[in-house]
Amino acid sequence: MVNLSMHIIGTGAAVPKRVITNEDITKVGDTSDEWITSRTGIKERRMLSGEALQDLAKDAAREALDAANIAAADLDLIIVATFTPTNFTPNTACYLKSTMGAGKAVAFDINSACSGFAYSLWVAQSIMAVHGYKNALIIGADALSIVTNWDDRSTFVLFGDGAGAAVLCGEDEASRGEILASTVHNFDDEGHSLFVTGINNGTPFYKPGTSEKSIVTMDGKTVFRFATVVCVDIMRELAEKAKVTLDEVSYFVLHQANGRIIDHVAGKLKLPIERFFKNVDKYGNTSAASVPIALHQMMQECRPKTGELVMLAAFGGGLTAGGAVFRV
Numbered sequence: 438m439v440n441l442s443m444h445i446i447g448t449g450a451a452v453p454k455r456v457i458t459n460e461d462i463t464k465v466g467d468t469s470d471e472w473i474t475s476r477t478g479i480k481e482r483r484m485l486s487g488e489a490l491q492d493l494a495k496d497a498a499r500e501a502l503d504a505a506n507i508a509a510a511d512l513d514l515i516i517v518a519t520f521t522p523t524n525f526t527p528n529t530a531c532y533l534k535s536t537m538g539a540g541k542a543v544a545f546d547i548n549s550a551c552s553g554f555a556y557s558l559w560v561a562q563s564i565m566a567v568h569g570y571k572n573a574l575i576i577g578a579d580a581l582s583i584v585t586n587w588d589d590r591s592t593f594v595l596f597g598d599g600a601g602a603a604v605l606c607g608e609d610e611a612s613r614g615e616i617l618a619s620t621v622h623n624f625d626d627e628g629h630s631l632f633v634t635g636i637n638n639g640t641p642f643y644k645p646g647t648s649e650k651s652i653v654t655m656d657g658k659t660v661f662r663f664a665t666v667v668c669v670d671i672m673r674e675l676a677e678k679a680k681v682t683l684d685e686v687s688y689f690v691l692h693q694a695n696g697r698i699i700d701h702v703a704g705k706l707k708l709p710i711e712r713f714f715k716n717v718d719k720y721g722n723t724s725a726a727s728v729p730i731a732l733h734q735m736m737q738e739c740r741p742k743t744g745e746l747v748m749l750a751a752f753g754g755g756l757t758a759g760g761a762v763f764r765v
């Protein structure tokens with residue numbers, strides 16, 4: 438085991454060009470801009486229309502590598518968190534490795550739904566520590582539009598597509614972005630409340646029914662309750678592990694599933710809502726891409742100063758949750 442400190446030294450994001458507004462959504466189902474805005478805070482989202490998710494992941498990765506001033510050839514590890522990959526094999530990480538020229542990197546995908554970026558960070562840290570790896574690229578990329586149930590108005594209003602990336606550096610001398618603590622958790626007993634069935638093309642001997650289509654099924658109220666409780670727990674845990682107080686954290690970047698979840702968390706912890714970055718109005722819930730896209734935009738728009746603390750927290754299917762806190 439190599440005892441290195443781990444640092445976030447670059448971020449990037451990419452979303453599809455096509456904007457789908459709430460007005461557009463009202464044309465495919467019985468809903469309204471007023472309902473979507475008041476229940477979720479979402480005004481629009483992006484959806485793939487011709488682009489490949491793995492190319493968005495590549496665009497986000499390039500931006501993160503440029504920001505980190507690292508060449509793809511210097512990467513030791515690529516982890517992509519996704520459950521809606523362009524191809525199951527070669528997986529998205531292998532695609533990035535071969536098309537970006539990351540010749541020596543170990544590359545693989547993981548699936549932890551909307552908590553995927555937090556899991557990829559935790560897994561990357563562990564692998565880097567064991568193998569003494571210097572540079573890792575972690576990505577969250579999802580296209581929930583391809584598994585949306587367009588007959589279920591309580592879910593088809595929520596999702597969007599995108600990709601976000603971060604470069605991790607495992608070097609004691611790196612002067613910025615030190616990760617002070619990270620965590621992941623599973624809550625398998627509640628897994629039934631958020632479900633996307635796997636693919637089943639059938640065989641000459643068995644034809645699956647329509648109920649076996651690969652689409653989202655969700656008990657919104659249960660997931661809402663889970664999210665508000667688990668985010669508070671994760672944030673307290675991270676603060677304790679990092680030996681900081683939540684009051685000392687300048688920016689909180691939570692999974693952008695619903696603006697009301699973020700408001701609830703801020704209220705429960707009695708923290709100013711201004712410190713919670715939000716872009717759910719523009720992108721909806723982009724699953725594993727949500728935290729890294731929001732992190733990238735927060736870094737660009739809020740420009741936290743060196744030494745300020747940033748905390749990430751995510752939750753999602755599994756049920757799963759995770760997060761990290763780092764010093765800019």
Ligand SMILES: CC(C)(COP(=O)(O)OP(=O)(O)OC[C@H]1O[C@@H](n2cnc3c(N)ncnc32)[C@H](O)[C@@H]1OP(=O)(O)O)[C@@H](O)C(=O)NCCC(=O)NCCS
Binds near residue numbers: 467472473592661
């Ligand atoms: C999905 C969610 C927005 C629904 O909000 P809610 O306040 O729980 O709404 P409900 O499901 O109780 O529905 C309330 C009413 O609105 C209606 N409704 C549901 N979706 C609607 C829509 N898109 N447009 C208009 N009305 C809608 C319902 O039929 C219901 O009508 P009724 O009172 O006449 O029966 C909310 O539960 C949520 O955000 N949950 C968390 C989801 C999440 O974060 N998932 C991802 C986790 S990674």
